[in-house]
Amino acid sequence: MSVKVMIPTPLRVYAGKRDSTEVSAATVGEALSGLTSQFAELRKHLYTEDGKLRAFVNVYLNDEDIRYLAKENTPTKDGDTISIIPSIAGGSSEMPIDF
Amino acid sequence: MSEALELGISAELAEKIREHGIEAYPYECCGALLGTDYEGLANDPNRESRKVSREIISLFPLVNRRDDSPRNRFAVTPDDVREAEKAASAQGLEVIGWYHSHPDHPAKPSDFDRDHAWPWYSYIIVSVHTGVPQDMTSWRLKDDRSGYLEEKISPMKASAAN
Numbered sequence: 001m002s003v004k005v006m007i008p009t010p011l012r013v014y015a016g017k018r019d020s021t022e023v024s025a026a027t028v029g030e031a032l033s034g035l036t037s038q039f040a041e042l043r044k045h046l047y048t049e050d051g052k053l054r055a056f057v058n059v060y061l062n063d064e065d066i067r068y069l070a071k072e073n074t075p076t077k078d079g080d081t082i083s084i085i086p087s088i089a090g091g092s093s094e095m096p097i098d099f
Numbered sequence: 100m101s102e103a104l105e106l107g108i109s110a111e112l113a114e115k116i117r118e119h120g121i122e123a124y125p126y127e128c129c130g131a132l133l134g135t136d137y138e139g140l141a142n143d144p145n146r147e148s149r150k151v152s153r154e155i156i157s158l159f160p161l162v163n164r165r166d167d168s169p170r171n172r173f174a175v176t177p178d179d180v181r182e183a184e185k186a187a188s189a190q191g192l193e194v195i196g197w198y199h200s201h202p203d204h205p206a207k208p209s210d211f212d213r214d215h216a217w218p219w220y221s222y223i224i225v226s227v228h229t230g231v232p233q234d235m236t237s238w239r240l241k242d243d244r245s246g247y248l249e250e251k252i253s254p255m256k257a258s259a260a261n
C-alpha cells in the first residue's frame with residue numbers, strides 16, 4: 001500500500017529537501033520506519049534513543065491524531081497521507097514550578 | 100546550514116517580542132516567527148548581497164498552553180502550529196522559528212528546550228527580569244542535537260509587511 005508522508009519544513013534538509021515521500025506500509029509505524037529508512041538522518045529528530053516517538057512529535061493520519069487511533073499500529077490504506085506536526089515547548093529551568 | 104547564521108529582524112518586531120514578554124510576566128510568552136529562509140531559496144538573485152541567512156517579516160503571538168507551570172514552561176499545540184503555518188502561507192512566508200521568554204532567567208536555552216526542539220528553526224529567547232526585558236538571543240539546534248549554535252540577531256529596516 002502506498003502512503004504519502006509529508007515532511008515538515010525543518011526536517012527537509014535531512015530528506016534531500018523533499019516535502020513528501022511515498023512509502024509502502026500497512027501501518028503508521030511501518031510508514032514512519034519506511035521514512036527513516038529512506039532518510040536515516042531524520043530518525044533522531046523523530047525518535048528518542050530508546051526508539052519511542054519524541055513527546056513533542058505528533059503524527060496525523062489524514063488529519064486524525066494517531067494517539068486517538070491505534071497509535072503506531074494504526075492501519076493505513078492506499079492513498080493515505082501522514083503528517084508530522086511538532087508541538088513547540090520549552091522553558092527556562094529544568095523543574096516545573098508548582099504554585 | 101551555512102557557517103554564519105544571521106537572523107534579520109526589525110527594531111519594531113524585536114520590540115513587539117519584548118512587549119509580549121512584559122505582558123506575560125511572570126509567565127512565559129510564546130509565538131511564531133514568520134519570515135523567509137534565504138538559504139532555502141532555490142534561486143535567489145540577491146544571494147550575494149544578502150546580509151542575513153533568514154529574516155523575520157511578521158510575528159504570530161500565541162497563548163502559552165501550559166497552565167500547570169507557566170512561569171518556566173511554555174507549550175504550543177499542534178493546532179497552534181498549523182494556524183501559524185496557515186498565517187505564514189497566507190503572507191507568502193514560512194514559520195522560520197519560535198520565540199519565548201525566560202522570566203527571571205538568562206536568555207539561554209535549557210536542556211528542556213533542547214529536548215523539545217528541532218534543528219532549522221530559529222529559537223528566540225528574551226530574558227525578562229522583574230518585569231523588565233533584558234537580553235534577546237537566538238539559537239539553532241545542532242544537527243546532532245548535542246546543543247545549540249547561537250545565531251546573530253541583525254537589526255533590519257522594517258519590512259513592508261509590518
